Amino acid sequence: MATARSGLRRKIWVAFILQAAAISFAAVLGVYGASAVLKHVLIQRALQEEATHYWQRLASDAQAQVPDTYNMTGFLVPAGGSQAALPEKLRPLDVGFHALSRAEGGSLVLVERDRNGHMLYLLFKQEQVDSLAFWFGVTPLAIVLVVIYVIAWSTYRTSKRAVSPVIWLAGQVQRWDPKHPEASALRPENLPVDVEGETLVLASSLHDFASRIESFVERERDFTRDASHELRTPLTVIRVAGDMMESDENLSPLSRRALKRIQGAGRDMEALIEAFLILAREGDTGLPDDDFAVSSVVEEEVEKARVLVATKPVELRLVKEDDFHLHAPARVLSVLLSNLLRNACHYTDEGSVTVYLRRGSIAVADTGVGMTPDELARVFEPFYRGGDRKKDGQGIGLSIVQRLSQRYGWPVRLESEARKGTVATISFPLLPPMA
Numbered sequence: 001m002a003t004a005r006s007g008l009r010r011k012i013w014v015a016f017i018l019q020a021a022a023i024s025f026a027a028v029l030g031v032y033g034a035s036a037v038l039k040h041v042l043i044q045r046a047l048q049e050e051a052t053h054y055w056q057r058l059a060s061d062a063q064a065q066v067p068d069t070y071n072m073t074g075f076l077v078p079a080g081g082s083q084a085a086l087p088e089k090l091r092p093l094d095v096g097f098h099a100l101s102r103a104e105g106g107s108l109v110l111v112e113r114d115r116n117g118h119m120l121y122l123l124f125k126q127e128q129v130d131s132l133a134f135w136f137g138v139t140p141l142a143i144v145l146v147v148i149y150v151i152a153w154s155t156y157r158t159s160k161r162a163v164s165p166v167i168w169l170a171g172q173v174q175r176w177d178p179k180h181p182e183a184s185a186l187r188p189e190n191l192p193v194d195v196e197g198e199t200l201v202l203a204s205s206l207h208d209f210a211s212r213i214e215s216f217v218e219r220e221r222d223f224t225r226d227a228s229h230e231l232r233t234p235l236t237v238i239r240v241a242g243d244m245m246e247s248d249e250n251l252s253p254l255s256r257r258a259l260k261r262i263q264g265a266g267r268d269m270e271a272l273i274e275a276f277l278i279l280a281r282e283g284d285t286g287l288p289d290d291d292f293a294v295s296s297v298v299e300e301e302v303e304k305a306r307v308l309v310a311t312k313p314v315e316l317r318l319v320k321e322d323d324f325h326l327h328a329p330a331r332v333l334s335v336l337l338s339n340l341l342r343n344a345c346h347y348t349d350e351g352s353v354t355v356y357l358r359r360g361s362i363a364v365a366d367t368g369v370g371m372t373p374d375e376l377a378r379v380f381e382p383f384y385r386g387g388d389r390k391k392d393g394q395g396i397g398l399s400i401v402q403r404l405s406q407r408y409g410w411p412v413r414l415e416s417e418a419r420k421g422t423v424a425t426i427s428f429p430l431l432p433p434m435a
Contacts, residue, residue, distance in 0.1 A: 012159050020152040024145055031141045044097055047072075047110040047122050055114055072124050079117030090121050165199040168192060173206060186210065220280065231273050238266050264308070271342065275335045275400045279407075292330045294428075295323040298357050301337045305353075308345035315352040316345070322359040324430055328408060336404045339397040340364045340424050351421070360430050365423040371416040379414060 050067060054074070057064040066074030075086050083091050089104045090111075098109040107123040114120070172186065186207035195203060242263045245251065251259065302318045309316050326333065344353045344366040351367030371379060378384050382399040398414075401424075405412045409429060416422035 012163065013156065016152050016156045016159075020148055023148050027141055027144055027148070031138065043108055043124055044110070047097075047108065047124060051110055051112045051120055051122055054120060055112075058114075058118070066120070067122065072122060074123070075121040077119040077121075086121065090123075093121070165192065165195040166202075168195070169199060169203055169206070176210070223280065232270075235266055235270055235273070238262070239270075242266065260311070267304075267307075268342065271335065271338050272396075272400075274331070275339065275404070278332060278335060279400065279403055289327055290330055291325055291327050293323055293325055294333070294362070295320055295357055297330055297333050298337065298355060298362060301334055301341055302355055304338065305341040305345055308342060309348070309353065312348075313350045314345065314348050316354075317352065318355045318357065320357045323357065324359055324428070326428060332404060332408060336401055336410070336426065337362065337364075339401050340426075343397045344368065344422065344424070348421075361425055361427050363423055363425045365421065367421040370418045370420050370422055372418045376414060376416050379416075 050072065054064065054066060066076045068074060075090065077083055077086055089100060090109065093109060093111050095111050095113055098111065100107045100109060105123075107125055109124075110120075110122045112120045112122075169186075186203050188204070191200070191203055242259060245259055246256075246263070298320075299318065302316065306316055341353070341355070341364060344364050348366040348368035353364070353366045353368075356363040356365065379398050380402040382396050401412055404410075405426065411427050413425045413427070414422065415425075
């Protein structure tokens with residue numbers, strides 16, 4: 001909740017800070033530009049006009065005095081006259097505008113020569129320029145920045161109050177348990193008084209949505225509970241009846257073959273029901289996590305699969321190169337491995353089906369019909385059947401394998417070549433060795 005609550009507020013705060021900083025930067029640039037204009041345009045123009053005015057006065061009065069005020073000082077060097085009376089810092093200056101350094105007095109200087117060869121030097125004090133720049137630049141800038149910051153802070157407070165209902169709503173939703181969303185907090189009578197407009201519509205929609213989720217979760221829970229009991233009961237009856245019929249020595253060969261098909265279909269149906277019930281549960285399978293040796297599950301599933309190849313010239317064997325432990329529902333691994341074994345046995349009419357148990361992986365290799373590259377690319381699609389399509393099957397075994405492997409993080413890799421067989425490998429994250 002803290003992340004959701006601070007995230008939106010922080011973004012708004014950062015947005016206003018950046019906005020105020022950008023406006024401040026633009027204002028500073030504006031004042032700096034104004035200062036440059038003041039120094040290099042207005043003052044230069046004033047000096048130019050002052051020089052023009054002096055030349056006019058000198059033309060009408062040969063004894064006209066050069067400007068000498070608090071801010072401006074003038075010097076005149078007659079044509080061919082000596083520069084002895086001229087300050088040393090001005091002597092090397094050519095005609096035009098010049099800016100003296102602070103060490104030289106920091107003045108702006110205009111040097112002009114009239115048509116008679118007289119040289120006029122006009123100096124404007126830099127201190128006065130800086131003072132003008134301060135009073136006509138920095139002071140208004142400070143006032144403008146204060147106004148900007150006050151407006152930005154007021155706008156931020158207003159925006160914060162405007163988004164507070166959204167932040168409250170995000171906090172309520174973040175506290176929800178996905179399996180048991182508490183929609184009661186979003187009932188109209190429980191909403192804060194400041195929740196209105198679009199936020200009210202959103203809260204109402206979320207309340208309706210959460211109520212529907214609750215009903216869906218309850219329906220899923222009822223279905224898996226009822227299906228677990230109701231679907232297994234008739235299959236148990238069929239399996240027991242089949243075992244009793246199998247013990248009858250008077251069965252004809254035709255009846256015994258039919259009985260084998262019934263028993264095989266029953267086993268397939270039991271495995272499918274088990275897989276569907278696991279996949280039907282959202283997230284939690286309802287099965288306990290155990291620390292178990294993988295070899296115990298593999299050995300059990302290999303023994304169960306022997307009946308699938310009992311009537312075919314196929315050797316089913318287990319090669320245990322290493323063993324390791326998992327922390328997961330053992331039943332999930334049983335369902336996953338049984339589907340791979342059933343698929344391998346189903347599509348292998350002669351040769352072998354070999355299960356390799358290695359450190360961190362289980363591989364099921366067969367010498368069956370195999371698959372082409374095009375079939376291999378589609379093998380995980382539901383109801384798609386590669387290889388020999390004349391064989392019985394639902395085409396969903398490998399789809400179930402993929403969905404279970406994705407849920408538990410056990411990636412499955414298939415390698416196959418037409419008429420040479422298939423290798424399915426399950427990889428597992430390893431637990432540290434048990435004490």
